[in-house]
Amino acid sequence: MGNGGQFCAMCRTFLLCSGLLLLGAVPASAQKALYESVNIQAFDQRLAAGADTVFVVNFWATWCAPCIRELPHFDALQKEHADKKLKVLLVSVDAPSRAKAALSDFLNDREVVCQVLHLNESKPHEYIDRIAPQWSGSIPATLVIPPSPGKRLFHEGEMSLNELQHWIKPLINVP
Amino acid sequence: MKRTYVFLGLALLTAAVFSAFRISPEGTVAEKAIGEKTVNETIVAEEAGYDIGSEVANVKLKNIDGKMVSFADFQDQKGLIVIFTCNTCPYAVAYEQRIIDLDKKYRDMGYPVVAINPNDVTRQPGDSFEAMQERAKEKGYTFPYLYDETQEVAKQFGATRTPHVYLLKKNNAGTFRVAFIGSIDDSYDDASQVENPFLENAIKAVEAGNAPDPAKVKAIGCTIKWREI
Numbered sequence: 001m002g003n004g005g006q007f008c009a010m011c012r013t014f015l016l017c018s019g020l021l022l023l024g025a026v027p028a029s030a031q032k033a034l035y036e037s038v039n040i041q042a043f044d045q046r047l048a049a050g051a052d053t054v055f056v057v058n059f060w061a062t063w064c065a066p067c068i069r070e071l072p073h074f075d076a077l078q079k080e081h082a083d084k085k086l087k088v089l090l091v092s093v094d095a096p097s098r099a100k101a102a103l104s105d106f107l108n109d110r111e112v113v114c115q116v117l118h119l120n121e122s123k124p125h126e127y128i129d130r131i132a133p134q135w136s137g138s139i140p141a142t143l144v145i146p147p148s149p150g151k152r153l154f155h156e157g158e159m160s161l162n163e164l165q166h167w168i169k170p171l172i173n174v175p
Numbered sequence: 176m177k178r179t180y181v182f183l184g185l186a187l188l189t190a191a192v193f194s195a196f197r198i199s200p201e202g203t204v205a206e207k208a209i210g211e212k213t214v215n216e217t218i219v220a221e222e223a224g225y226d227i228g229s230e231v232a233n234v235k236l237k238n239i240d241g242k243m244v245s246f247a248d249f250q251d252q253k254g255l256i257v258i259f260t261c262n263t264c265p266y267a268v269a270y271e272q273r274i275i276d277l278d279k280k281y282r283d284m285g286y287p288v289v290a291i292n293p294n295d296v297t298r299q300p301g302d303s304f305e306a307m308q309e310r311a312k313e314k315g316y317t318f319p320y321l322y323d324e325t326q327e328v329a330k331q332f333g334a335t336r337t338p339h340v341y342l343l344k345k346n347n348a349g350t351f352r353v354a355f356i357g358s359i360d361d362s363y364d365d366a367s368q369v370e371n372p373f374l375e376n377a378i379k380a381v382e383a384g385n386a387p388d389p390a391k392v393k394a395i396g397c398t399i400k401w402r403e404i
Contacts, residue, residue: 063265064397093395095364122368123361128393137358138336138398156335157398 034107035092035116037099040127043091043119047145053085054171055145056164059119059131061094062106066158067140073161075113077168084172085147088114093139096122146171224333227390231343231351234328236291236321239308244289244319250349253285254381256374257341258359259323259334261294262310263301264397267337269363271314274338277359277374278318286342286378288318293329294337298400329399336396342377342387354381357392 038046047055058074060067071090078088090112094102099118107116121127128137132154135141144153144167153167225231235245249255258274260267278288294302304322311320323329332341342355355377362368377387 061395066398097364097368123370124395125358125361125373125389125392128395135393136335136339137393137395139395140398157401 035103035118037118037120039120040130043117044130046089046117050085050087051148053087054147054168055143056086056088056168057091057143057145058088059091059093059139059141059143061092061139062102063094064139070140070158071112073159073164076161077164078114080165081168081172086168086172090114090116092116092118093124094118096120144168144171224331225341225353225356227353227356229353231353232331234291234321234331236323236328237304238319238321239304239311239316244321246289246343246351249287249289250345252287252345254345254354254378255343255351256281256286256288256378257332257343258288258290259293259329259332259337259339259341259399260290261292261299261302261337261397262306263294263299264337266363266396270338270359273359273366274318275314275316281378282317284378284382290316290318290320291323291328292320293323293326293334294400295326295402296324297402302400326399326402334399336394336398338396340374342374342381344381355387355390355392357389358394361392361394363394 047057056074056077058067058070060071062068074088074090078086092099092103096118099120103116103118119127124137128135132141132143132152134154135156138156140158141156142154142159142164146152150171155163231246233246235243235247238244246255256277260270260274262268274288274290281287292302292307296303300306304324307320307322310316321328332339334341338359340355340357340359341353343351344354345351355374357373359372359374360366360369361371361373373389373392377390380387
């Protein structure tokens with residue numbers, strides 16, 4: 001029974017790992033925090049630490065209808081490239097005073113595959129240029145950071161899955 | 176039990192491998208070029224429009240009372256607070272009362288508010304002319320709320336989001352020049368937490384004969400709903 005129990009535990013680990021692989025990211029579960037709160041410095045550090053990774057960063061908010069409409073595209077993109085060094089980050093710019101309630105409610109009601117960050121900054125005029133000088137501040141907005149020293153891509157407005165795939169394709173090693 | 180776990184695990188792994196190597200139907204080189212073109216077009220569009228010091232071409236649009244309003248009608252004013260805004264953007268709604276208050280405070284000083292709704296009604300039905308009329312009546316707008324049906328004025332200004340503010344200063348020749356572009360203040364969700372009332376500071380600077388500093392302030396906002404061609 002002891003061995004059997006260990007084996008089952010291994011099976012469970014295997015099952016869990018396979019599940020993670022399938023989802024391509026940390027799934028939202030009861031044990032895991034629904035999102036991680038970061039300030040602009042921590043966000044920059046996160047990007048700098050993954051110099052070999054393609055980052056697709058989508059800026060959105062719970063009050064932004066077009067943003068919510070395009071969220072499934074990002075989940076699809078992350079799933080499609082689950083085995084690649086590609087990381088999709090959904091960065092909420094909800095006001096810090098509202099994020100705790102609004103963002104938790106929103107994520108509780110949905111299965112979001114991609115990692116969600118909350119940009120815990122109350123002064124957008126101080127971080128917008130730092131993220132992308134060409135960004136006027138409207139959302140949705142999407143930034144693609146290729147492995148360094150590649151050229152960053154930026155788009156203000158909604159994107160289709162097709163457009164996202166066209167951007168990503170040259171940046172990752174397609175077998 | 177054991178078998179079930181192994182089976183489930185293998186099934187999931189297989190699914191994961193298949194999902195990772197799923198071949199996209201849009202994998203052609205020709206379409207890749209279209210994707211890149213989109214990027215360039217976006218950047219060009221964002222660079223267009225007025226900058227600080229730009230002379231503003233006259234604007235003539237239909238107001239919610241059905242009458243045409245022209246910037247030339249404001250010749251006796253010192254300037255204009257032009258705000259691209261709308262009924263539907265939560266960000267614009269958060270600023271609505273502040274816009275009403277700005278008009279009350281600055282109209283008599285010679286800087287009335289002129290609000291312009293640039294959203295395409297086919298993409299945002301809540302921004303129809305009728306919906307604008309209702310909204311203005313309900314909230315008691317004291318300022319013109321103009322309908323930029325062709326979106327030409329938003330393009331002329333280079334507005335990208337709602338709300339997007341342009342402070343215009345009338346010069347001696349009787350034309351308006353852009354003195355400030357950006358955000359009303361630095362706290363959209365809570366008017367009591369404002370540390371920098373950017374627009375009011377800009378008005379004060381203009382009144383004192385100085386150039387506003389900062390003259391441009393970025394803010395989060397809703398994308399203008401452009402008509403799909």
